[in-house]
Amino acid sequence: MKRTLLAASVALLAGSAMADDHQQPNIIYVIGDGMGFEFISAYRYAMSDLETKTMAETQFDHYLTGAAMTYPEDDTWVTDSAASATALATGEKSYNGAIGMDNDKTSLKTVMEYAKDSGYMTGSVSTSQINHATPASFFAHHPSRYEYNQIADLMGQQILDGDAAYDVILGGGQQYFIRDDKNWAELIEQQGVSVITDMQQLEQIQQAPVMGLFAPKGLPHAIDEGKDSLARMTSTALRLLGNGDKPFALMIEGSQIDWCGHANDIACAVHEMDSLNKTLEVVNEYIENNPNTLFVMTADHSTGGLTLGRDGEYAWYSDRVMDIEHSIAYMREKMLVMDADLWPRYVADLVNFELTAEHIERLAAASALEGEVREDALHQALAYITGDITGTGWTSSGHTAVDVPVYATGPHSEQFRGFMDNTQLGKRLIDIVR
Template identity: 65%
Template sequence: MKRTLIAASLVACSFSAAAQTSTEEPNIIYIIGDGMGFEYISAYRYAMSDLETHTVAPIEFDAMLTGAATTYPEDKTWVTDSAAGATALATGEKTYNGAIGVDNDKHPLKTIMEMAKDNGWATGAVSTSQVNHATPASFFNHHPSRYEYNEIADLIAEQVVNGHPSFDVLLGGGRSYFERVDKNWFEILPDYGLAITTDLNSLDEIDETPVLGTFAPKGLPFAIDGDVNALAKMTDAALRLLEPKEGSFALMIEGSEIDWCGHANDIACAVHEMDGLNRALKVVREFQEKHPNTLVVMTADHSTGGLTLGRDGDYAWYSDRVMNIESSISSMVSDLLKLDTEKWAGYVADKVNYDMSEEYIDELMSAADEDEKDRKDALHDALIYITGDITGTGWTTSGHTGVDVPVFARGPHSEAFRGYMNNTDIAKVLIDIVK
């Protein structure tokens, strides 16, 4: 069955003259589309559009676009990872790839969230990745390596135990890092005043802060395989919990798994993650319309995958075929590994809603000749080729790229984000507001 997505209609956000010139500190909503280069926005817009009439769909991103930013880290590569990118966006300082809130010498860098909390602001983050992943961790913690997930979870928990949490709301995945055999923080942290929830659909029942919500063992399921509204639900809950706080708040929202789909070279997965972010942006816009003294800033930490719309010299990208794909590549691989090989071609044809040519079948069946330990990767590579060829989608890498990324802004101080910027300049403007 074809999955139907919804592109929210754009509604112009108006602000009163009083709100625009207010001397009160604005709320800050800081949004990061992880891995979201300009090409992902193009793909999402076309996927939402009417192919027959060439009516281009309005999406929430459009009215907010103000400029572009560089993403390079503090080394000689020009290509950042998410940790260095997030640290730049959280602290205004460049650092090495893999660094969580530390500089090149591994010394802690004060983050915007820590500065905000020191000055009486409420703070929070929502993410479709685990809450101790590179981006959210870089806003609230300091560690020399992004890959020490248990240690970063411990840093988050120890803030609460010490009575100085840098967050009021922290929502995403990552349950397995807090509920471990060696240390079960879920049994400890409620005694220190932290509300804990592991049920995304029960967020409405949470009415106290600080709160930690972890809704999956690691990252949340991909939007194409799970709940496309997950990020919007978490965003709505975070805003509801932060808004009554005295004074201003700063909230970071990350559409994390755009990047993960890019790493997987999975176009249908990526478009659905973009739809999940678009739905969260609708929640943000509606909040901002009610609270005009709110600055919304959005960017990406880098782009991922070298996505191209069009490949092999063909002047075509088939958005309808993208939208006919029903599952992520990773989900299909998991299912295929459980099936007899003679059922593979039929299964894939049903999932991509497209006839399997002999070439596609040969590509798929070549994985059957691989050893069990290599079969998973071989199936993944075959599905990248099949889905890419069907849809006219190209990829240049399974990693990140060094291209510029979009910058968006709306609300008080939004004029400061116009034109071409370094990613560190985005953070510096916001830090000046919270100081």
């Protein structure tokens, strides 16, 4: 599968030279969920030309300014997305699972809520459901990230009460907002909010407020059917938020880098990185035309313990990564409803590589099982096969405690240089919008 990387469109202006000192800046806050430095390396190598040895230029290269710690408020050192997003949104540490709350389960005011108070338009774009850990932590307060219906209720009720902290919110989550016991789509439309459920409707929306719910849960992986989803939603959000006299604050999450990391799926992860890179092209174009915009990007943590190289072999096969045609999740779903005798040929065709005897044996072992155990074993077999043929290593199906990158450009960007704690990003953004 041949892939082409769009070249970076502009070199961004750093610092505040082009900013209007008397006007509050727009804020674009990007979170690559699960995006440790190793994912950026993998993406760059995967996009580079092996024949000419030409290294690909990516949108991540323009504005790296530092790194951040990610640990939660306990003694584990390893954060989940909720605790980290709470830190990034409020400037305060909390426990794993907390949505906009501190250790005592007291609500913490978020940068988006401060921005609203200061007259900003606000919004969020994510490829997860909009009530997932990261977007929810910017707009809601709940003691448990896993209470998805309750978090949806909190976000819906904000509109009915006339105090919503968001004007544009786009992602997945239909099954949480459109339920038998509560249809938030109908209720909030009665309050003048447009609710759209088809991504083809994005271009038709001419003004905020709007809620987009484009999938039952998360959107399809970029490698499967969601290639341009994040960039399209971001383009719409910037158009709606940036067409008035007010400044805006927009959080953009590349949600599924993390999901692919949990799945130990390297091809999936690289394509999610490509999706985020294409989104940054949209952001860069906006900033070029609107220099009074502060751009800050980081990750909430890294996921999977990704290594480029494994088993003592000094090689990582980027061409083989890009030859894989679908995610492990996609392959597993299709394989579970077909005759297991067809599995080896099916996998070989989709990874574009002849399987070894060991690969076939692992598939056969999974096929002999039943139920969820069979599903899990098949997933592990596919993760092993794709890792083995590409030279990709994974140490975990969870998160890791390594430091993550920080990027910034625009007015006040000097505040985001060097090594910092993740809470400092939230605190500094709150100070800017207050």
